[in-house]
Amino acid sequence: MLDLRNNSLSGHLPPKILNMMPRLEYLDLSNNKITGVKDMILDGRPSSLEQLDLSYNSLHESQLVSLGNLSMLRSLNLGSNNLKGMLPEGIKWLKGLTYLDLYNNSLSLxxxxxxxxxxxxxxxxxxNSIYLNKSDDWIPPFQLDTLWMGFCQILPMPQFPKWLRTQTDLRELDLSNTGIKETIPNWLPSGLQYLYLSDNKITGEIPQFFPKLKYLSLSNNSFSGNLSPRITNTMPSLQWFDLSMNNMSGGIPFSYCRSSNLERLQLSENNLSGEVPNCWKNSSNLLLLDLSNNKLVGGVSDTLCNLQMLESLHLSYNNLSGPIPHCLKSCTELSTLDLGHNNFIGNIPTWIGESLLYLKTLSLRSNAFNGSIPRLSFLPYLRILDLSNNNLSGTIPQSFGSFSALESAPTYQCCYFNNDTLYAEDMLLFIKGSEIKYTTSRQLSIDTLIDLSNNYLSGSIPEELGNLHGLRSLNLSGNYLIGQIPRSIDGMKQLEVLDLSRNNLSGAIPSGLATLNFLDHLNLSYNNLSGSIPTGNQLQTFTDPSIYIGNPYLCGPPLPINCTVNIAKAIEEEQNKDSSKSRMEILWLYTSITLGFITGFWMVCGSLLLRRTWRITYFRAIDNMIDKLYVVMAVTVAKYKRKL
Incomplete structure (x- = not known):
């Protein structure tokens, strides 16, 4: 046995490599950069090689001629290479071959x-570019237990290949995206355990004649009608059922809740109506539940809280309402909680940041949540946070700079769930002004996002956000944020998307923004920013002036405003504004004095003219005051005369 996979080996294999190791039975050279394997064996001596793995290299078909001499070969894996045209001649004569993997090449078989x-x-x-249905009477010389031929690119098959009737031992069958338009025939082997028929145009009813079936994928077809309540009874071993992207209608039968073996249930993108069933008591093994993009109403069923193993819950794009039930805090294994585009109300529960410690994705966008943002920085794995399009108020918590999963650059991961299951995770994320559908765990594992846009947040942007060195998308647009753009923003070295538009930010654009080498989407429009736009590095690539529109005191390229002229104009406008303000104050002062005099004069004189008794009283009082004043003055003058 010789295992040299994942070693970055390149070039050709040494000539007669198998002659040098006559007893070699297992050779794994996968995941390298090998370009040639010609002349692996030359002198005709028999080789003991039984298993050969050359997948994920850079081979082409002309180099595989000598494989025909490997008479003992039982397993051959050539997946993900550069094979083109017809099947290499050497492979056709490997009569003892039981395992052949040609995945992801450009062969015409x-x-x-x-x-x-x-x-x-x-x-x-x-x-590949393969078509195996040239004649209806072809009888294969083999009896397969596994056949994968999904996403074949040439000559679609409008019907299931007739030669499949002979494959009575089939356990796994993949005919995804092969152009099939008919109903699922009942002559398919009843012993099937894995059946993948997604991305076709299959019509009719959902099959119920596979008692041993574990995995059934029928997504993106033309199935219609109501969901069959008997499907989980006729297929008791079913673990994965994907009926998303069809035209199913009606409610969700209670039987779907009661299957004890079901681990993944995907019914998204249909026309299902009614409420989420309140029957999830026996679904103890359910890991993923996706009911998004339907017409479901009502609140979140309390019995969902019984799903203690649940790792992914998608209820987005429905008409669900009410608050998030408190009991959902018991679903402590959740990695994804997607409740976006509904009518949920109330505050965002604080227990999300305290109990759901495995959470990686939290999407509550486009609801009616209000109040302040709770502390979420205790979630050590949180990578995607979308709270946009709600009624949230208050400030952005300073603790947002403490998300540990965002402090370093993201890395690709094979699995998204806690138990390392290989289930793909589907998710819609709003990035760069449009929604993007993520269909693999690898895509989700590499993206990091914080979106707080279109709320009522106020205050300044925390400097602590600069600690998020692994954040790739930050959207704070459509709020009431004030102050300056924090200079610490240059710490977000992985940032690709920055949207701070439609706020009340002021001051200069930090020069450190030009050091973000991955930035490819920027929007600072409709703020009160001033000064010259920084130049150099990445900012030089942003030539669209609309990303700065609505900031009258910004200048420099790509804006047509010259900074020198802009500064002089700003000073002149400020002086004119002060002069205009001074004139208005003087005018208001004189106007107030005049109005006060007129009002006081007529209040007194008008009263005396209109009331005779008031006039007599007024003039008598004046006479008395004059008499008293005369007496006081006469006495005072007499005293001074005596002293002299």
Whole structure:
């Protein structure tokens, strides 16, 4: 046995490499950069090699001629190479071959190429240019237990290949995206355990004649009508059921809640109506529940809280309402909580940041949540946070700079769930002004996002956000934020999207923004920013002036405003504004004095003219005051005369 996978090996293999190791039975050279394997064996001596893995390299078909000499070969994996055209001649004569993997090449395979492979049990020809249905009477020389031929790119198959009738031992069958338009025939082997028929145009009813089936994928077809309540009874071993992107209607039968083996249920993008069933008591193994993009109403069922193993919950794009039930805090294994685009109300619960410690994705966008943002920085794995389009108020918590999963650059991960299951995770994220559908865990694992746009947030942007060195998208647009753009923003080295538009930010644009080498989407429009736009590095690539529109005191490229002229104009406008303000104050002062005099004069004189008794009283009082004043003055003058 010789295992050299994942070693960045390049070039050709040494000539006669198998002659040098006559007892070698297992050779794994996968995930390298090998370009040639010609002349692996030259002198005709028999080789003991039984398993050869050359997948994920850079091979092409002309170098595989010598494989025909490997008479003992039982397993051959050539997936994800650069093979083109017809099947290499050497492979056609490997009569003892039981395992053949040609996944993701550009081969054009025909029935004739498989005539001699009578021992074949496993065949993967998916993602090629293959068509195996030239004649209805062709009888394969083999009896397969696994056939993968999904996403074949040439000549669609409007019907299920008739030769599949002979494959009575089939356990796994993948015909995804092959152009099939008919109903699922009942002659398919009843012993099937894995059946993948997604991305076709299959019509009719959902099959119920596979008692051993574990995985059934029927997504993106033309199934219609109501969901069958008997499906989980007729397929008791079902673990994964994907019926998303069809035209199913009606309510969700209670039987779907009661299947104890079901781990993944996907019914998204249909026309299902009614409420979320209140029957999730026996679904103890359910890991993923996706009911998004339907017409469901009512609140979140309390029995969902019984799903203690649940790791992904998608209820977005429905008409659900009410608050988030408090009991959902018991679903402590959740990695994804997606409740966006509904009518949920109330505050965002504080227990989300205290109990759901495995949470990686939290989307509550486009609801009616209000109040302040709770502390969420205790969530060590949170990478995607979308609270946009709500009624949230208050300030952005300073603790947002403490998300540990955002402090370093993201890395690709094979699995998104806590138990390392290989289920793909589907998710709609709003990035760069449009929604993007993520269909693989690898895509989700590499993206990091904070979106607080279109709320009523106030205060300044916390300097602590600069600690998020791994954040790729930050959207704070459509709020009432004030102050300056924090200079610490240059710490977000992975930032690709920055949207601070439609706020009340002021001051200069930090020069550190030009050091963000990955930035490719920027919007600072409709603020009160001033000064010259920084130049150099990444900012030089932003030539669209609309990203700065609505900031009258910004100048420099790409705006047509010259900074020198702009500064002089700003000073002149300020002086004119002060002069105008001074004139208005003087005018208001004189106007007030005049109005006061007129009002006081007529209040006194008008009263005396209109009331005779008031006039007599007034003038008598004046006479008395004059008499008293005369007496006081006469006495005072007399005293001074005596002293003299």
């Amino acid at each position: 025909s029935e004739d190429d498989l005539t001699n492979l009578s021992s074949l049990k496993y065949l993967d020809i998916s993602y």
